[in-house]
Amino acid sequence: MINANISLVNLYFRIGKVLYDNSSWGNKFLDKLAFELKITFPNQKGFSIRNLKYMKTFYSEYIDDSEFVQLVAQLPWTHNIILIEKVKNKIVRKWYIEKCIEEGWSKSILLYQIETNLYKRQVKNIKYNNFDLTLKKNSDLASKVMKDPYVFDLIELTNDYKEKELENKMLERLKNVLLEFGNGFSFVGSQYKLTVGNKDFYIDLLFYHTKLKCYIAVELKIDEFVPEYGSKIGFYLQALDEQIKDKSDNPSIGIILCKSKNNKIVDYTLKYINKPVGVSEYKILDKLSIDYMKNLLAEEEKNSNIGINVKQP
Numbered sequence: 468m469i470n471a472n473i474s475l476v477n478l479y480f481r482i483g484k485v486l487y488d489n490s491s492w493g494n495k496f497l498d499k500l501a502f503e504l505k506i507t508f509p510n511q512k513g514f515s516i517r518n519l520k521y522m523k524t525f526y527s528e529y530i531d532d533s534e535f536v537q538l539v540a541q542l543p544w545t546h547n548i549i550l551i552e553k554v555k556n557k558i559v560r561k562w563y564i565e566k567c568i569e570e571g572w573s574k575s576i577l578l579y580q581i582e583t584n585l586y587k588r589q590v591k592n593i594k595y596n597n598f599d600l601t602l603k604k605n606s607d608l609a610s611k612v613m614k615d616p617y618v619f620d621l622i623e624l625t626n627d628y629k630e631k632e633l634e635n636k637m638l639e640r641l642k643n644v645l646l647e648f649g650n651g652f653s654f655v656g657s658q659y660k661l662t663v664g665n666k667d668f669y670i671d672l673l674f675y676h677t678k679l680k681c682y683i684a685v686e687l688k689i690d691e692f693v694p695e696y697g698s699k700i701g702f703y704l705q706a707l708d709e710q711i712k713d714k715s716d717n718p719s720i721g722i723i724l725c726k727s728k729n730n731k732i733v734d735y736t737l738k739y740i741n742k743p744v745g746v747s748e749y750k751i752l753d754k755l756s757i758d759y760m761k762n763l764l765a766e767e768e769k770n771s772n773i774g775i776n777v778k779q780p
Contacts, residue, residue, distance in 0.1 A: 476540045476547065479513075483526025486519060497523075513544070521548055538564050545574045553581045562586055570650040579646070588614045595730060596745030597737040602718065605679055609720060609743065612679070616748040617647055617724060624751060630689050634658075634671055637687075651678040659684075661706045670703050681717040682707050685724060692728040692746055697736040704742040718742070724749045 482500075489496045497519055504514040528551055529535045538561065539547050546567060554560040563586065567577055594613040598606040620643050621636040628636075637644050638657055645652055652674045659673040672685040684703050688696060700721035707719040721744040733746045 472543060473540045475513075476542070476544060479522045479544060480526055480529070480536065480540075482519065483522035483524070484530075486523040487526050487530070490523070521551075524551060535561070535564075538568070541568050543574070546572075546577055549574060549577055549581070553578070559586050562590065576646065583618045585614070588616060588618070593730075594745065594747070595728070595733045595737065596743070597740060598720075598743050598745070600738075601741060601743040602720075605717060609679060609745075612649060612651070612676070613722070613745045614647075614649075614747060616750045618750050618752060619644065619647060621751050628689065630671075630687055633687050633689060637672070648674070651676045652683070653677060655682070661703065661710065663702075663706055668703065668706070670707075676720075679717060679720070680715070682712055682719040683722060684719060685722045687749075688723060688725045690726055692723065692725040692733055692736075694732065694736045696723050696725070697740045697744060697746075700744055701740050701742040704744070721745070722747065 482504075486497060486500065497516060501514055501516050501519055504511075508514065525539075525547060529539065535557075539550075542550075542564060550560050550563060554563055563577070563581065566572065566580070566585075572580065589611070592615045594610055594615050596610060596613055598609045602609060619637065620640055621633070624632060624636055634657060641654060645654065653676070655673040655675055657672050659670040661668045661670065670684045671687045674683040674685065675681070676683050684700060684707060686696065686700050686703075700723055704719045704721050712719060719742075721742060723744065723746045725746065725748055728746055728748055737744060737746070
């Protein structure tokens, strides 16, 4: 399947070159080529005038960049059209191409990630964490996992929702929540109980990350970040490391999701915590955005690439 896709994209690239080299003839040449291709290959789809125009644009975009040609040949044709139309900056486009290849996004998920500006949220924004100080390895990978803000489809929340309501809606939308957290997250449980000194404590959401090979504790806060949140999740991480993680697991990581944060306060807090913790804001999509995203993701319902993985500790 991969080789067939590479062959098809390379064919379209060569056709695009023919169209580009003969562009001085205008639409007459394009119309004639479309007619001849349909006659020569009657059972082959993809030779409409519209698609031929895409081929010409495709060639002109990557005419002098062999590295790009090798990358985009690994993506389905529809993905390439979306990237050309939606992402004009070549550096940003390359990032989305590499993420597509790495995580196997469908076209709907690719559109979702572009429309929610994943590049800015995961790469361009400053991510507030202390991973470089607290992790002996995988600190870069852990930082790349973080986003700011996280964007969730939870429109049914009331205006004055409580933390428990936020958690419940995230569990109801677990498939989309896992999509937002990213590739590698496996769901372990909600209100995960830890017992320390004969007292019970509960982590809002617990995940296991298959690439980082560690547990990730997520705490949900419906207000602005305060330093006490850092101390609390540090306590949870210590308990996870001593009671739950295997010897082969890496140190557990904490993520605090707040409605808002003062970056200076976050920065000071992270400097005195000796456990790996990241702090991000979260946003709830508005109704218009929700309707748009639901349409994008509708085709994923029957045959989705996003499985709900559950890890048993």
